[in-house]
Amino acid sequence: MKILAIDLGKFKSVACRYITETGKSDFLIVQTHVFSFEQLLSKESPDLVVIETCSIAGWVHDLCCHHGVRCDVANPSNEAWKFKNIKRKTDRDDALKLAQLAALEQLPTVYVPTPEIRQRRALLKYRQSLITRWIAIQNHLRALFQQQGVLLDRGHRAWTETGLLAIEQHVKPLEQCGPDELWCGEVALELQAFKSICQQLQQVERKLDVFAKTDAKVKLLRTIPGVGRCTAEVVVAYLDDPQRFTNGRQVSAYAGLVPKQFQSGETDRRGRITRRGPSLLRKMLVEAGWILLRHNLWAQRLVKRLSRGQKTRRKQAIVALARKLLVRCWAMLRDGTPWCDFLPLPATT
Incomplete structure (x- = not known):
């Protein structure tokens, strides 16, 4: 050979x-x-x-x-x-x-998705990079105004049409700025970059929305209360063929949502999650976990049980919720069944 x-x-x-x-x-x-x-x-x-x-x-x-x-x-x-x-x-x-x-047949191999799936994953990563740059520009603009003693509107209101008009009042071309107003030229450049990224995001979102409307798997995962289009399309793109996983433990390990383990003799210590696999998938699942707390009764009961009512255990409970959510998404894609709350049966007397 x-x-x-x-x-x-x-x-x-x-x-x-x-x-x-x-x-x-x-x-x-x-x-x-x-x-x-x-x-x-x-x-x-x-x-x-x-x-x-x-x-x-x-x-x-x-x-x-x-x-x-x-x-x-x-x-x-x-x-x-x-x-x-x-x-x-x-x-x-x-x-x-x-x-x-x-x-020796000991080579650790990985699953290679089709070119179409790889292109979809690349577009999802690109959207996330645009969002990261978008947020960084927002933070930089706020810092520029704070340094000058000018406060912008709180939250998302600063980036509405009215909020952007207030920012544009301080804009001045950099080549026309004097020594004491260079920050106005910096605001002009950052605002220009901000608007450009917004346009790019809109184009990417329109394309992804077309894919989501024609993808039966994305529609299936959106039956989960609290799971939107963004989370569903990321899970579908990265799980790809659900039949390639044998059980839920493999799915959890693929996403890096299982704890590290060190075992030697009588010592069996477990640590933080491994964080192996696609980081975007973990990020979207954890963000979805926080949203599920407001819309999903199953998630509320699970986090309450795992956190034992303690605020210090809430973040660990959200990570555990993200893992369980991924496993259930995998089972739904494997079996082609919609979401079920799995409510406990009423007690009989």
């Missing part, structure tokens, strides 16, 4: 040609480009291609599938892949280790 293990780089990649029957290996350097990889696959005709998960792993995997070559994508965060107590680590070492682990 011929294994072609490739350590991907931005400009050049190192490929290891490994023959499992003899254990012999040799290396070659290839440009990280579609045409160069096509030439490599045509020349080598490998039985298996192994790569690490990274930003460019998607198109490399698609290219291998297009040429009818099996491609495994390794998870470098897995303990089996980590290099410990070594004096040297090179691209050749990485490629050779990929090949050796694949030959």
Whole structure:
């Protein structure tokens, strides 16, 4: 069996040609480009291609599938892949280790979604980055006005049409600002960036709204009281095929919502959540957890039971609620069933 293990780089990649029957290996350097990889696959005709998960792993995997070559994508965060107590680590070492682990069938692989799902995830991440920049500009504008002793309206009112008109009264082109009014030019630049980001957000939201209206999975998750379009589309995009998970524990571990564990002899210590997997999925689930407290009786009872009425335990209870919400979303997508409150049966006398 011929294994072609490739350590991907931005400009050049190192490929290891490994023959499992003899254990012999040799290396070659290839440009990280579609045409160069096509030439490599045509020349080598490998039985298996192994790569690490990274930003460019998607198109490399698609290219291998297009040429009818099996491609495994390794998870470098897995303990089996980590290099410990070594004096040297090179691209050749990485490629050779990929090949050796694949030959031993001990390579920790990851699920690779379709190109359409990857594009959807990328758009969701882009929306989140726009929101982050949008909030950062709002905070910067508030800080500029506070430094000058001018207070803006509280909360969202500062960013309504009336609030923006009040901000525009202090706007002045930077090239026309004197030494004592440079902050007005800074406000002008930040306000321009703020309006631009708002327009970009509107375009992204319109596109995502079109997807949500035609996606049956998103409509199914929106039957949960307190779960809106944004949370539903993120859960659908990241869970993708619910059949790839065997049970709820795997779903929780995928989102990084399970506690870290250290066990040795009689010691069995559990810590904070692992935070592995997609951070956007965890963020949306935790935010949804706070909203569910106002609209979902099941969530209210669960948080009350887990927090035991103590305010100091409320945040931990919300994280636990996010995990349970994800598991129920997975079960709904797997079975195609709408939300049910699971109200307890009345006591019989």
